[in-house]
Amino acid sequence: MPYNEENTFKGRFSWENTDTCYVKSVLLSGLRIKIPYLVDGVILKGAVINVLNQEFVPNVSRNNVSVVQQKKLSYAIGKAIHLWIRDHAELSIEQKALLDVFIETKYKETNSYLRL
Structure with a gap:
């Protein structure tokens, strides 16, 4: 099955991002979701995500998270998209x-950010 890697939520222009992520309703302005694997033909137009998981902790500035947390979140969202499809x-x-x-x-791992 053809697929693409490192997909992001883009707007009309390459510099536009159409994803917003919140932790308990606080915006993380620096966080960008990168879906690790996406089947060919699926277009990501936009997303609003509010993370309530206690393990998800923003940095001191409350505008981003660690690279590890970002990857875990992106993986969970990618798996959820494919399960929904x-x-x-x-x-x-x-x-x-x-x-x-x-x-x-591509999504065989379990992830504490994904509730099944």
Whole structure:
């Protein structure tokens, strides 16, 4: 299955980002989500994320998080996107099976930021 790596939420122009992330309703202005793997054909238009997980702690300036936390969050969001597509998009049985293989291959790790 064709896929792209390191996808971001972009606007009309390359310098525009259309994702915003909050921790308990406080904006993290420096945080940018990068979906590690995204199946070909899916377009990321925008996202508003409010993280309530106690493990997710912003830096002292409260405008960003550590690189490790950013990667864990991006991974969780990427996996959630693909699980949602599998469960809600009108896919054939073969397409769902192929997407399941993709999820098992690229998103096999568990993640404390993703509630299943």
